[in-house]
Amino acid sequence: MTEKRREKKEELKTRLIAAGTELIQEQGLKGLRARDIAERAGSALGGLYTVFDDLDGLVLHVNSRTLKRLETALNAALPSSGDLEETFLNLSLAYLHFALAERNLWSALFEHRMPDGVAVPDWHLAEHAFLIGLIAAPLARQMPDTSADDIAIRARTVFSAVHGVIAISLEGRFVGITPALLEREVAALARLLATGLQKEPSSRPLVS
Amino acid sequence: MTEKRREKKEELKTRLIAAGTELIQEQGLKGLRARDIAERAGSALGGLYTVFDDLDGLVLHVNSRTLKRLETALNAALPSSGDLEETFLNLSLAYLHFALAERNLWSALFEHRMPDGVAVPDWHLAEHAFLIGLIAAPLARQMPDTSADDIAIRARTVFSAVHGVIAISLEGRFVGITPALLEREVAALARLLATGLQKEPSSRPLVS
DNA sequence: CTCCCGTTTTGAACGTCGTTCATTTTTAAT
DNA sequence: ATTAAAAATGAACGACGTTCAAAACGGGAG
Numbered sequence: 001m002t003e004k005r006r007e008k009k010e011e012l013k014t015r016l017i018a019a020g021t022e023l024i025q026e027q028g029l030k031g032l033r034a035r036d037i038a039e040r041a042g043s044a045l046g047g048l049y050t051v052f053d054d055l056d057g058l059v060l061h062v063n064s065r066t067l068k069r070l071e072t073a074l075n076a077a078l079p080s081s082g083d084l085e086e087t088f089l090n091l092s093l094a095y096l097h098f099a100l101a102e103r104n105l106w107s108a109l110f111e112h113r114m115p116d117g118v119a120v121p122d123w124h125l126a127e128h129a130f131l132i133g134l135i136a137a138p139l140a141r142q143m144p145d146t147s148a149d150d151i152a153i154r155a156r157t158v159f160s161a162v163h164g165v166i167a168i169s170l171e172g173r174f175v176g177i178t179p180a181l182l183e184r185e186v187a188a189l190a191r192l193l194a195t196g197l198q199k200e201p202s203s204r205p206l207v208s
Numbered sequence: 209m210t211e212k213r214r215e216k217k218e219e220l221k222t223r224l225i226a227a228g229t230e231l232i233q234e235q236g237l238k239g240l241r242a243r244d245i246a247e248r249a250g251s252a253l254g255g256l257y258t259v260f261d262d263l264d265g266l267v268l269h270v271n272s273r274t275l276k277r278l279e280t281a282l283n284a285a286l287p288s289s290g291d292l293e294e295t296f297l298n299l300s301l302a303y304l305h306f307a308l309a310e311r312n313l314w315s316a317l318f319e320h321r322m323p324d325g326v327a328v329p330d331w332h333l334a335e336h337a338f339l340i341g342l343i344a345a346p347l348a349r350q351m352p353d354t355s356a357d358d359i360a361i362r363a364r365t366v367f368s369a370v371h372g373v374i375a376i377s378l379e380g381r382f383v384g385i386t387p388a389l390l391e392r393e394v395a396a397l398a399r400l401l402a403t404g405l406q407k408e409p410s411s412r413p414l415v416s
Numbered sequence: 417c418t419c420c421c422g423t424t425t426t427g428a429a430c431g432t433c434g435t436t437c438a439t440t441t442t443t444a445a446t
Numbered sequence: 447a448t449t450a451a452a453a454a455t456g457a458a459c460g461a462c463g464t465t466c467a468a469a470a471c472g473g474g475a476g
Contacts, residue, residue, distance in 0.1 A: 031324055044426045116239055128382055157373050157393040164372015165365050185365040192404040252455045
């Protein structure tokens, strides 16, 4: 009957992740407290540390779940056609809408930092890969004579550019902007990237 | 002789900001400790709170100085010609080089978050404006029949896109990239944005 | 059912942090 | 030299993440 034990622990883990998710959603990553998480999950303070090494471990798992939901949202936004402009546009707007709808959880994905010398574990780094893949696939179709490495790098650039526009806006570091205008800017950038990259291989070498 | 008092306090403020700057440079924003700052500035712990409301106040002043140095670096990179592509390219590469040379201080500009409900003070928000202005000026010359508001918004989009590429890369959230490749990507994006926006007003309406 | 012992859960306790404030020290005018 | 106001000090406070000795639990043997 060592199975029941594993189930109990798994259930606690689930409750802790759920509690952490809710608390980040409500107060942002910065307001996350170990005591609040344990209380909401209905466990003692120490229980958290029987499941995770530390708070960072829990945040990583919350982010992992957020990434999975982001992945399904973006996959649902993919157009049936392979048209690059439509793909970039749909993906970018879906990404924007996800960020707006899940502000704090989305912010936690990029705000979170490991302690000083500690690196993000590989299993969690790998979970980000689909973001590149979604862009790399149509890009590779468009640029058949570019190496997979270069495609991946360029896809990351495309993602980062769109992400940057959304992130800077939601951080509120500059003067505010309405969601409608933000949507316009994201759409404009997505289109610009698509049309610009379509001409790239012939009109300009990748390395300049 | 109430003047000497003000000077003493001003000097303490300078030492505290210098100490904070060094410590952020060495260990990043996350490792910043009030006790370390006070010790390095040669004051008692409480002295910090006679000058600043809290640690956030000091970080804001460190960031303020970083922004000023960034501003002179970017101004120095502006080409004499008003050519949009050359302007974007030079600014983007100068921004990248600044970020690489002052990694932790540059990161602190965007990592730093105010406490839960507190907003960034206006005087510090205003210090970010030059980043937009540097891009808006040549953009306005290129698009004379676009409103100043729309120019500012589009300039912010351009900045955010380039910033995003650099920030995502330096955060090391995805698979690493060499500085040379990063430079290539930033340059490619800068050129894409310049050439794309030059055609924008005639070929495609700003609002779609 | 009862006892037992390995496992799990618990929350008091620890060290560290940002921040405060009673006390001491310094300052400058008398 | 005296003194009252101002500034500097660092011990103390409350809150945090994390640990761990102790209590509670679970299930197999008698």
